[in-house]
Amino acid sequence: MPSPARRAAGANLPQVRDHNSALVLDLVRRGGAISRVELAAQSGLTAQAITKIVNRLVADGLVTEAGRIGSTGGKPRTLLRLDPTARYAVGVHLDRDDTTVVLTDLTAQKVTRRHVPQGMTADPSATLDRVADAVRAVLTDIADASRLVGVGIACPGPLDHTTGVLHRVTGLPDWDGFPLGAEAADRLGAPVTVDKDTNAAAIGQTLSSPDTPVNFAYLYHGQGIGAGLVLGGRVYRGRRTNAGEFGHQVIDLNGPPCRCGNRGCLEALCRAALDTGNPVRAAHLVGIATANLVHLLDIDHIVLGGPVVLAAAEQYMQEVATTVNALLPEPDWQRVIVGLAADRADTIATGAAALALAPLFNTSTSDDGADRAA
Template identity: 50%
Template sequence: MSGAAGPGANLTALRSHNAALVLRLLRDAGEDGVSRPELAGHTGLTPQAVSKITARLRTEGLAVEAGQRASTGGKPPAVLRLVPGARHAIGLQLDRDELTAVLVDLAGTPVAARTAPFDFGAGAEEALAAATAEVRALLADAGTAGTAGTGLTEAGTETGTETGGATGGAAGGGLLGGLLGVGVATPGPLDHGSGVLHRVTGFPQWDGFPLRDALAERLPLPVVLDKDTNAAALGLVTSGTAESAAYLHLGTGLGAGLMLGGDVYRGARTDAGEFGHQVIQLDGPPCECGNRGCLEALCLAAVARDDHTDAARLLGVGAANLVRLLDIDRVLLGGRVVLADPEPYVRGVATMIAEDSARASRLPVPVDVVQRGGRAVVEGAARLVLAPLFALG
């Protein structure tokens, strides 16, 4: 992450990997909670280490005692649970023609959301101004008494006020907890490590632009940047939806988020998942990436002529290639084109995978529509901020 870190971004209780593991178990336990002996058993930590970690989490307002387990002969163990509202994170999805913003709590549950028109080709300054304005409006929608306590003024610059706090949030009794940061999801390719965009298909003017750092200057908060498909994949991994799968996103473009071995696979240069730019037709129609016969160009052309059967068939060809290449056990579909009418896409992709699997004498993998629908990317963007707190991502 980059940018000005508030108290929530560098909490002592979250600095160690062990604390993150304990926090993850508290999150996963939900309202039922988990006892200290259970935490020790699941993590392999000593009871003394667990006691120290949970004491710090309670001091920071991240955990509370919530009753007791039934006694098994000794003193009944106290049950601890996460306080989801103790901290919050913002997710931003910058699509080619639309901007979506969401505010989530520590459990990843949405608190507020907004959608507005957006022009990815309008230029950096206009894009940054639009993103900053949506963050301010989102916080206002969440009941934060305007932008007080968030470090944002009407111009989107730092006021000198610290961001949130362990029990604070906005002036006037707004959020229950402070803001940890902003996760931003955009079309790729990009460098997740440096936060720099590369040649986004159709928008070469963004090549080399340090979007993460530029936004962090406007929003005095930590910012992390990733591809839209990777953000969705992270949301699926951290919510326990998938461990070995591919998320295929068909909207204004076509890309993939890869979940391998329970983690998001970004590649050596954080550029994995450029699924739409596999060439499947030599000497085919030109693609805006510079190649000819790319899956994205063919698929979007079918969508443009309202031939969703052919678009689904083409998507299925690419999906079957991916299943063979990576031996994944599930394919998830999303993006506005698919979500507008999922059935033909699920059926078409499943058919192509089944036909290819039959030729290879193996069982086909299931094909489903992604959970959270149109919010998969933006909520995944918010989880880019939350994931390190739980030793994920």
């Protein structure tokens, strides 16, 4: 179901008119160069339907004909390719302290970026005015603003991905209930998708490192701690689209109070460790929590990102790897690979742009709250 924000601005959505068109466009994107015959075989659609859809995609400029190949016993087949520059998306990483905006092509490759040294202030409306200015600034880099597919905004949760409404974001009470998606869509006149920064990070990880496995957790450690969960190649969001609140698992019943109102959350314990200048202790705690996650989901691949990780990346990674593997009862059988995020710059903003592209390729949220990761 489309978000209100997406519905409100839907009239501007370019050209992919139905499910089958999006399916075919996605096959062209994944195929690199693909013939109409292969499209029919892979989609299950009739040759006539493929012809009609491809004609429309070519007319819209999304697909181009790219040479011919011979086929055994038949006439040569024309190959079709996606034109990556036919449309663009904008990805916004709206963080607590700063904002990064990227413009990407249809393959989520970054074309240009802007950085704003201000993030989510106590005034959501003023913050969004600044975001809108930065988005307009990157759009000046493409000649025709009507080629914008949409805008993806990644920010700290909790939030409702389907409505684009923020909930009680820790430390930012003025944003509770703020309809970020709808407000941004109003300012920009474009479809807007809102998601947690951790989910955008996980999507960005699969984009920048295509050999990332289909099951992994992206653990983000910045001012907060969260997880982007990719299961079976799809982002898992959960019933209320709020899965991955990794930092608020209680690991010490008598621990210090957390900003969420509970006691002894991982996030509160890590903050205490960092405040006393002990990042290894923080990484050790994250390792304990990661073992819980592995017990629960049986994933074998953890990707670490975020400023606290990057401040001492190797040391942090080693401590998490050692701790998690020591806590699993059968470490040889249950071995967990812990690695660092692939692209340290603009991963989250690029992942947010991929979210905006998803409707074009029919890879957006399904009823189970899961998105294909890339």
